[in-house]
Amino acid sequence: xxxxTQPHSVSESPGKTVTxxxxxxxxxxxxxxxxxxxxxxxSAPTTVIFEDNQRPSGVPDRFSGSIDSSSxxxxxxxxxxxxxxxxxxxxxxxxxxxxxxxxxxxxxxx
Amino acid sequence: QRQLQESGPGLVKPSETLSLTCTVSGGSxxxxxxxxxxxxxxxxxxxxxxxxxxxxxxxxxxPSLKSRVTISVDTSKNQFSLKLSSVTAADTAVYYCAxxxxxxxxxxxxxxxxxGTLVTVSS
Numbered sequence: 143x144x145x146x147t148q149p150h151s152v153s154e155s156p157g158k159t160v161t162x163x164x165x166x167x168x169x170x171x172x173x174x175x176x177x178x179x180x181x182x183x184x185s186a187p188t189t190v191i192f193e194d195n196q197r198p199s200g201v202p203d204r205f206s207g208s209i210d211s212s213s214x215x216x217x218x219x220x221x222x223x224x225x226x227x228x229x230x231x232x233x234x235x236x237x238x239x240x241x242x243x244x245x246x247x248x249x250x251x252x
Numbered sequence: 253q254r255q256l257q258e259s260g261p262g263l264v265k266p267s268e269t270l271s272l273t274c275t276v277s278g279g280s281x282x283x284x285x286x287x288x289x290x291x292x293x294x295x296x297x298x299x300x301x302x303x304x305x306x307x308x309x310x311x312x313x314x315p316s317l318k319s320r321v322t323i324s325v326d327t328s329k330n331q332f333s334l335k336l337s338s339v340t341a342a343d344t345a346v347y348y349c350a351x352x353x354x355x356x357x358x359x360x361x362x363x364x365x366x367x368g369t370l371v372t373v374s375s
Contacts, residue, residue, distance in 0.1 A: 174357075174360070175356060175360075175361050177361055177362065177363070179299075186348060186365045186366065186367050186368045187299065187348070187365055188365065189362075189363050189364070189365075192361060192363055193361065198363070232298065232299055234299075234361075234362070235360075236356075236357065236358075236360035236361075239315055240301070240314055240315055241301035241314070241358070241359075241360045242301070243298060243299040243300065243301065244298075245298050246298045246299075
């Protein structure tokens with residue numbers, strides 16, 4: 143079964159840059175779109191990146207997405223960290239049989 | 253203003269069927285541009301895709317839930333629904349409805365989400 147693996151947690155200081163990885167277990171992660179979702183405590187997820195590297199309107203350009211085929215992974219990079227970026231982040235993609243989410247990464251901005 | 257709103261019972265007894273509805277506002281569910289889907293999140297845990305439906309009625313389901321899930325669309329009410337049968341405590345979760353672009357195979361790219369509704373399975 144296709145799986146996406148994320149680090150359990152990351153932390154960084156305000157103003158810095160952080161990158162969250164999402165590694166595919168099989169196949170080529172570049173073959174299907176990857177999405178990234180932000181979920182603050184008690185709230186529904188919201189999309190911060192869709193189709194690998196596209197930002198919905200209203201999402202600041204501090205958020206960016208990329209794909210690295212050599213490591214079969216996707217990455218979410220957040221620059222100029224703000225305390226409001228503290229949240230859980232989930233990557234998501236799919237294979238021929240299922241839609242899959244990563245386990246989520248808790249970002250702490252301290 | 254959110255475009256997707258979940259509704260349904262917050263408490264379901266074990267072995268019964270969980271039924272939820274998602275009302276779509278601000279656009280037609282009959283659009284060929286979108287798939288409509290369900291995703292759930294057990295308390296304190298991650299996200300799990302349940303399945304999706306196209307306005308024509310075509311469906312895609314998570315293989316691990318397929319035997320218990322039915323997702324359907326009611327174009328006259330601009331709603332789509334989820335039914336999950338034979339529920340247990342493991343089905344306790346926040347259930348979200350979501351919209352995906354149709355060019356993503358089987359609704360596999362959720363982009364807009366509802367606010368979610370907590371369903372507890374307990375006697």
